[in-house]
Amino acid sequence: MPLYRDHAIVLRTHKLGEADRIVTMLTRDHGKVRAVAKGVRRTTSRIGSRMEPFMLVDVQLYEGRNLDIVSQVEMREPYARRIAEDYALFTAATAMVETTDTIVAQEKEPARENYRLLHGALGTLSRKEHDAGLVLDSFLLRALAIAGYAPSFDVCATCGAKGPHRAFAVSGGGATCENCRAPGSAAPAPETFSLLAALLTGDWATSDASDARHRREAAGLVAAYVQFHLERQVRSLGHVDRGGSEGP
Template sequence: MPLYRDDAIVLRTHKLGEADRIVTLLTRHHGKVRAVAKGVRRTTSRIGSRMEPFMLVDVQLYEGRNLDIVSQVETREPYARRIAVDYALYTAATAMVETADKLVDHEKEPAHQQYRLLHGALGALSRREHDPGMLLDSFLLRSLAIAGYAPSFDECASCGRPGPHRAFAIAEGGAACEECRPSGSAAPAEETMRLLASLLEGDWAVADASDGRHRREAAGLTAAYSQFHLERRIRSLPLVDRSEPQVG
C-alpha cells in the first residue's frame, strides 16, 4: 500500500467497532481524507488525544481501497486543547469544521485555500484574537468566497451598480439596488453592511470596533447566506454562543 504524509486538521470522528475511529481530515496537499485510526479509543492509545476535532497534526497514512489507515501522528498545534475549555470558542470551531467538511465535497482533491483558511481561523480562535462569533462569520464568508459564492456588500450583485445599497438579497448574491431589489429582501443597517464587508476582507480594525446589535444582524445574514448557498443546514450554527465579545 502506498504511504504518504501530510499536515491535517481533524474535522470529525466517529466510532468504528470497539476500539477504532474513522477520522475525517482536511489536509494541506491531499484535500479531504477519511481514514481509520486503529485502537485510538483504548486508554493506552498514544495517539487518541491527537485524533480529536480541531487538532492540527502531522499524519502518516497508508492508502487503502476505501479508507486510508493512520500509521503515525504527531501534534503540530494543539488547537483542540485550547478551544475545548471555552464554550464560545468550541461552538464557533465546531461550526467552522462542519462548514469546511461540507464545502470540500470530493475526497483527495486539493483544497489548499480552504485548508489555509481553516488553519488560520482555528489558530485565531485558540489565541482569542477576536470575538469568536465574528471569527466564525469571517470564516463563513471567506470560505464561501473561495468556493465561488462571494457575496457583494457594496455593488449591486445583479447589475453591478455602485453602492452603498440598503437591500441585501441572499439568493441574488448580496447587495441589491432599488431597481434589482426582489421582494422580501433584508434591509440591514449601513453599519451592518460595513461590518460584513470588513469580515469578508479581514479588516479587523473595523470589525472589532463594531456595535453588538450590528454584529447580531451580521451573524443572522451570514448564517442565512451560508446555508442558502451550501444548499444544506449547518447544524452547529444554532449552538454558537454569541453572548458577549471575548477579545484577548
C-alpha cells in the same frame, strides 16, 4: 500499500468497532481524507488525544482501498485543547469544521485555500485574538468566496451599480439597488453592511470596533447566506454561543 505523509486538521470522528475510529481530516496537500485510526479509543493509545476535532497534526497514512490507515501521528498545534476550554470558541470551531466538511465534498482533491483558511481561523480562535462570533462569520464569508459564492456588499449583485445600497438579497448574491431589489430582501443598517465587508476582507480594526446590534444582524445574514448557497442546514450554527459578541 503506498505510504504518504501530510499536515492535517481533524474535522470529525466516528466510532468503528470497539476500539477504532474513522477520522475525517482536511490535509494540506491531499484534500479531504477519511482514514481508520486503530486502537485510539483504548486508554493506552498514545495517539488518541491527537486525533480529535480541531487538532493540527502531522500524520502518516497508508492508502487503502476504501479507507486509508493512520500509522503515525505527531502533534503540531493542540488547538482542540485550548478551544475546548471556552464554550463560545468550541461552538464557533464546530461550525467551521462542519462547513469545511460540507464545502470540500470531494476526497483526495487538493483544497489548499480551504486548509489555509481553516488553519488560520482555528489559530485565531485558540489565541482569542478577536471575538469568536466575528472570527466565525469572517471564516464563513471567506469559505463561501473560495467556493465561488462571494457576496457583494458595495455594488449591486444584480446590475453592478455602485453603492452604498440598502437591500440585501440572500438568494441574489448580496447587496441590491432599489431597481433590482427583490421582494422579501433584508434591509440591514449601513453599519452592518460595513461590518460584513470588513469581515470578508479581514479588516479587523473595523470589525473589532463594531457595535453588538450590528454584529447580531450581520451574523443572521451570514447564517442565512451560507445555508442558502450550500443548500443544506449547517446544524452547528444553531448552537453557536454569541454571548461574547457585545462589542464596544
